[in-house]
Amino acid sequence: MKLRSIIGKFLIIISSALLFSCISSANSSNQDIIVETLDNGIPVFILKNSSSEVQTLNLFFKDQISYSTQYPEGIEYMTLRLMSHGSENYSWEDVQSIIYQKSSSVGGFVASHELSGFSLSTLEKYYNDIYDLFKDEILNPSWDENEFTKVKDGMLLSRTQSEQDPFTKATLSLDDIYFAEHPYQMDIQGTLESISLIELNDLKEYYNNILVADRMFFVAVGDFNSKRLINDLNKDFGQIESSDIEKSELPEIGMLSQETINKEVFADSPGVAYVRANFDLPDRDSGDYFAVTIAFSILNDLLFEIVRTQNSACYSVGIKQYGAEDSYGSMSVYKTQVPNEVFAMLDESISILASGKALSTTPDNGERYVDIDEVLDFHKAQYITKYYSTQQTNGSIASMIATSYLYYGDPGAYKSLTDKWNNVTKEDVVRVINEYLVNQNKEWIVLGGADMM
Amino acid sequence: MKKIFLLVLVLICINLTVFADQTAGLTEVKLDNGLELFILENHNVPLTTVQITFRCGAITQRPETAGLFHLYEHLLFKGNENHTSQSEFLGAMTSLGVGNWNGGTNAEYVTYYFTIPSNKTEEGLGFWADAVRYPLLSQEELDEEKEVVVNEIRGYHNDPNDQFQSALDSKLFYRYPWRRDLGGSVENILNASVEQMQEINNLFYTPNNCAIFVAGDVDPENIIDIVDTYFGDWEESSEIFEIVEPHPDLESDENIVFQDPSLYPGFAIIRMTMRGPDVLEDPEATYAADVLLALLDNPNSSFREAIFNSVEGLYAKEYISKGYYTQKDGGTISFSTFAYANEMFNPYQVATDFKEAVFNEIYNIVNDPEYFESDEFDIVKTILEDYKIYSLEVPSSFISNYSFWWASASTEYYQSYVRNMRKVTNEEIARYLTDYIIDKYSILSIQLNPQTYNQFLQDDGFEEITKDNCYWWQNN
Numbered sequence: 033m034k035l036r037s038i039i040g041k042f043l044i045i046i047s048s049a050l051l052f053s054c055i056s057s058a059n060s061s062n063q064d065i066i067v068e069t070l071d072n073g074i075p076v077f078i079l080k081n082s083s084s085e086v087q088t089l090n091l092f093f094k095d096q097i098s099y100s101t102q103y104p105e106g107i108e109y110m111t112l113r114l115m116s117h118g119s120e121n122y123s124w125e126d127v128q129s130i131i132y133q134k135s136s137s138v139g140g141f142v143a144s145h146e147l148s149g150f151s152l153s154t155l156e157k158y159y160n161d162i163y164d165l166f167k168d169e170i171l172n173p174s175w176d177e178n179e180f181t182k183v184k185d186g187m188l189l190s191r192t193q194s195e196q197d198p199f200t201k202a203t204l205s206l207d208d209i210y211f212a213e214h215p216y217q218m219d220i221q222g223t224l225e226s227i228s229l230i231e232l233n234d235l236k237e238y239y240n241n242i243l244v245a246d247r248m249f250f251v252a253v254g255d256f257n258s259k260r261l262i263n264d265l266n267k268d269f270g271q272i273e274s275s276d277i278e279k280s281e282l283p284e285i286g287m288l289s290q291e292t293i294n295k296e297v298f299a300d301s302p303g304v305a306y307v308r309a310n311f312d313l314p315d316r317d318s319g320d321y322f323a324v325t326i327a328f329s330i331l332n333d334l335l336f337e338i339v340r341t342q343n344s345a346c347y348s349v350g351i352k353q354y355g356a357e358d359s360y361g362s363m364s365v366y367k368t369q370v371p372n373e374v375f376a377m378l379d380e381s382i383s384i385l386a387s388g389k390a391l392s393t394t395p396d397n398g399e400r401y402v403d404i405d406e407v408l409d410f411h412k413a414q415y416i417t418k419y420y421s422t423q424q425t426n427g428s429i430a431s432m433i434a435t436s437y438l439y440y441g442d443p444g445a446y447k448s449l450t451d452k453w454n455n456v457t458k459e460d461v462v463r464v465i466n467e468y469l470v471n472q473n474k475e476w477i478v479l480g481g482a483d484m485m
Numbered sequence: 486m487k488k489i490f491l492l493v494l495v496l497i498c499i500n501l502t503v504f505a506d507q508t509a510g511l512t513e514v515k516l517d518n519g520l521e522l523f524i525l526e527n528h529n530v531p532l533t534t535v536q537i538t539f540r541c542g543a544i545t546q547r548p549e550t551a552g553l554f555h556l557y558e559h560l561l562f563k564g565n566e567n568h569t570s571q572s573e574f575l576g577a578m579t580s581l582g583v584g585n586w587n588g589g590t591n592a593e594y595v596t597y598y599f600t601i602p603s604n605k606t607e608e609g610l611g612f613w614a615d616a617v618r619y620p621l622l623s624q625e626e627l628d629e630e631k632e633v634v635v636n637e638i639r640g641y642h643n644d645p646n647d648q649f650q651s652a653l654d655s656k657l658f659y660r661y662p663w664r665r666d667l668g669g670s671v672e673n674i675l676n677a678s679v680e681q682m683q684e685i686n687n688l689f690y691t692p693n694n695c696a697i698f699v700a701g702d703v704d705p706e707n708i709i710d711i712v713d714t715y716f717g718d719w720e721e722s723s724e725i726f727e728i729v730e731p732h733p734d735l736e737s738d739e740n741i742v743f744q745d746p747s748l749y750p751g752f753a754i755i756r757m758t759m760r761g762p763d764v765l766e767d768p769e770a771t772y773a774a775d776v777l778l779a780l781l782d783n784p785n786s787s788f789r790e791a792i793f794n795s796v797e798g799l800y801a802k803e804y805i806s807k808g809y810y811t812q813k814d815g816g817t818i819s820f821s822t823f824a825y826a827n828e829m830f831n832p833y834q835v836a837t838d839f840k841e842a843v844f845n846e847i848y849n850i851v852n853d854p855e856y857f858e859s860d861e862f863d864i865v866k867t868i869l870e871d872y873k874i875y876s877l878e879v880p881s882s883f884i885s886n887y888s889f890w891w892a893s894a895s896t897e898y899y900q901s902y903v904r905n906m907r908k909v910t911n912e913e914i915a916r917y918l919t920d921y922i923i924d925k926y927s928i929l930s931i932q933l934n935p936q937t938y939n940q941f942l943q944d945d946g947f948e949e950i951t952k953d954n955c956y957w958w959q960n961n
Contacts, residue, residue: 083529085874128784128803135871155871182801189749194933196645196747300746304639333579335804341571344632347640367640369632393576396569410579417584417602420530424879 036278036298065433065444066258071270075249075395077433077443078258081426085155087254088426089163089261091170091269092149092434094249096142097215098280099241104229106222110150111242112140112182116148117179120172122165124179130165134158137167142220143431146357147438153427156255168266173239176253180232187227195224198298199366202306202479204294206362210310210475214285216358244275251433253426285358287312288473296479305480307365307374311472314464315359316439322452323460324353324361324468329411330404330461333391335363343377345370357439361468371478388458395420404458412453507900508877512705516713518721519693523887523896524708525700527880532584532677533701534881536598537613538888541689543667544814545726550685551958552669553677555590556627556634557685561597562588562625566619568612570703571626577612581605586663590667593813594892598780600881603702607711610699614715617690630675638668642956645745649932652955653758656739656928657817658688658732663836663956665815670958691722696891700880728814734760735926742833742947743955745932752800753824753841753937754834759927761809761816762917764894771816771894772902774809774915776909779865780857781807788850792822798830799823799839813893818921826937833944836931847922862910869903 066078096108116139118124131137136141136154143149150170186314193201204219211217248269252261288311314320328351347367354360365374384390387402393410422428436445445462478485512524542554568574578586578599586599597616603608641647653664663669697716699708748754762770781788784803793802800823808819820843826832850856876883890899931947945950954960 084878086878125784132782132784133868135868135875155874185749185752185800189752192749193747198640198643300645301640301643304636304643333575336575337572340633341575341629344629347633347637367636369636369639389487391572391576391579393580395572395576397573400572410582413582413602414579414584417532417582419584420532421584421600421881423530424881426878450608 040318041258044156067443068140068258068262070262070266072270072274074245074265074269075437076262076265077249077251077437078256078261079251079253079429079433080256080258081429083256084254084426086153086426087156087159087252087256088151088252088430089166089252089254090149090151090430090434091251092251092438093242093247094146095247095279095440096220097145097218097282098277099244099247099275100238100281101215102219102287103234103238104222104226105219106187106226107157107230107234107238107340109140109142109221109241110227110230111238112142112148112150112186113183113187114175114180114235115169115173116140116238117183118174118176119165119168120174122166123174127165127169130161134161136162138162139284140171144356145216145218145220147434148220148416149434151427151430158369163264170243171268174227175236176231177232180235184227184230187222188224189218191222191224191227194221196300197207198301198304198479199306199364201298202296202308202477206294206308206310206475206477209294209477210360211285214283215280216285216356241275241277242380243272244277246271246274248272249437250433251430251437253430253485265400282358285312288475291473292474293478295485296477297482298361298479298484299481301436301479302481302483305371305478305484307368307371307476309474310362310474311361311363311468313353313359313361313468315357316355320460320464320467321355321359322449323456323464325415326408326411326453326456327385327461327464328353328361329415330407331381331385331465334384335378336379337391337395339365339374339377343373345374349374349378355435355439363474369484371480371484382465382469386462386470388462404461408458408461410420412456415453416450508873508883510877512709513896514709514712516692516717518717518719519691520712520716520719521696521891522709522712523696523698523884523891524703524705525698525877525880525883526703526705527700527877528702531603531702532600533603533609533699533703534598534600534884535606535613536592536596536698536700536881536888537617538596538696538698538892540594540694540892541685541726542590542595542726545689546666546669548663548958549673550669550681551663551666552634552638552673553681554595554685554689555667555669556630556674556677557682558588558590558595558597559630559634560622560627560682561616561620563630564621564623565615566621567615569621572776574616576596581608581612585686591889591892592665592667592815594888596888598881598885600701606699606703606708610697610708610711611715613697614829615694618716618719620686620690622679622686624679627677627679627682631677634674634834635671637830638639638671638674641668642952645743645747648952648955649743649745649930649950650955652741652743652950653928653930655955655957656741657735657758657760658815659735661730661732664732670735670956672958678830688722688724688726692716692719693721694725696888698884698888700884721915726902728765731763731814732760735928738926738929740836740929740944740947741950742931742943743936744932744935744938747876747933748932748934748937750934750936751825751827752934753826753835754821754932755824755832755836756819756821756930756932757840757843757927758817758819759922759925761818761921763812763814763816764898764913765813767920768894768898769905769913770917770920771811772905773909774816774818774921775811776862776865776906777914777917778809779868780861780914783861783864786861787856788846791846791849791933792839794834795842795845796838798832798835800825800826801912822888826941831939831941832931832933832937833947836929838930842925844923847918851918851923854911854915857911857914866907869906873903
């Protein structure tokens, strides 16, 4: 069938030079990460990426748990949010104006119990102006009373909304039970109670726990002049001192002594329930960590096949590995009308994998469940596809660098992780499923309408 | 010779002007059967996203088929002539190394996509060709999937946000509310037949109602050949769905109040919603609407300042916002704000005052030809240019957005968007406001936490929306 082209060949010839120069290069971000240190020991990691006009500079803070246990939950998040709301040289109105006019973003965030930060994202042409704002907000926050009220109200509104979503509520309730007496029980975005308790003076005091050199490291991704960047950062951040607070050792979550099912009625969810379980997993420095990743990819197919496809028992089902410093996992059934029946389906799925079988990629042609080796490479490829998907923006690459440094001590570690997944064997998969799912107790929650209990 | 030279020079200038609208790295092709193909080349990572979109969805529904386009979307994953069951279908995706995948039903389009390693692009396109061209639509699979969909929509029906939005849509689109309802009723889902699924397939899943978007580590010429191989002989339909009766304007003002447990006590969300320009009828006004949106987003805008200073009880200036949603037949304008709701500020009064203040300020915009200064327009133009840079950072995000514009407007509309937005002045904005806001009816809504709601005597002029009356099919 002959094609009919809309764009005339004449146009293409005239403009191909323009087009070609704009097409992204495959190799421009495959550079080595430049590692520098400021005068006070703060590490700086720079990845030069000239294929994008977007520049991102992130100041990360680690070890939140060591510094915040004496304060109400959510304090680090609230402090960072308020720092985003104005400084000595930029009122909140100025901040909003600059961000609007220069299509940029600047602000604080908390990503996990281990990592929080302050980031800027902008286009090259605006970098100097946005950097000035970024550093002033970090070094000279204005602690405006009106802005404090807005930030606090915003967190209360956000938390109320979270608690009204049944799946989020199930997660919050379960985490509270599962992490009892463990630092991860701390809600990094605060609870309604803890947020209400925080006053402005608490944030001013807590700020001294954020701006400490031994908590800090920078990650910059974009078309940066590394020499100039280091000069600027040294001038502005190179005199910050370290603290004498001892880093607390994170206790092991450990395996549970018994299996428990908690039930919670959620009045606004009649006819629908949400089921979730938490359990321990091997940490990142264990070889089993990567085996779990691939095992869960295979298990997700089985869960979907048995719970949803064969039994139509839910809208969605899945198992997930949380790669925190102390790694754990969760398994969820989302929107089910038969919460009592899904347990047997989950067990069936796990048993199949634990016996060395996986869902065939051609289940209607021969055996439905085949040897793991027949599908192992597909799941590795699948996971690696997802992995590359997380590296498409300078901001997401910066996150990869940060977590690589945090968990492996090497900012470029993320580049070699694909080898670890590719080395996983069938025996590894069977071993970890038996050890961490079959032979381990889990903490469950079933949340839904009263008719679902 | 001189004349030829001048002619060539003029042609070059024209082409460059046209080309300035084109997105760098984007190739656009149309097959003889009407299928449109858009390819965005980006080699940053070795991935390809394939997205395939059809112009249908809620907009093409009747009362008895509300929810069925969503059900059909689910059925597409349940098997086709090559992968004869859902298990086979998903197994094939696993063998392709699919990282992310999904389908989505929207008001004006239904779309399917996945991301794969770029060395699997040809197989990926072949996979989708089987799925969209040869679905099985079996009774057995339909019966099973009804249960899944019912689970899904029951969850939405329990969600206060969904309840409120559905009520708002039902009132705004009072004549054809099913044309905005993606999920439909449980009853419609349970009554769905294979014949209805087949009707959707015959009328809407045709090449001349379809576009394929491919983004990532690809060679456009190669993609064109592959698409021609798998889709070139797909027979086009002689009928294309057209909206016969565009949705009319509101015929009166309405006031509604909703108890929303997801809202923290002591606050209210106040919103004024009205019909806006539709791309079908008045594309020029849609550009003015978007420019006005960007102008009012300016933190220094005198619009926000004026309203905040004239209405007691509003929470903060930056929470006063205007919204405009571009649609083929369903454009919506809104003005909203957060407000206090306590012993000092009665939310019903604040809402009424807010509405009056918005209209007053709209009149000021219309009557003052210099309301927005030229540097404010310059800022908006720069922001639009900046947005284009960000939009190309993630290829899959670009084509997702492009897919929306293809369905609800056209790709020509999108490509000429910045150029047309640059032409908007105070005059065009005044015309837009005169045609769509001044002396037009609106829906004034208040959302309150139940605890806050009970502190105030409900105003007689406000109808209470509850989970028992929020959906149009509850009143049918």
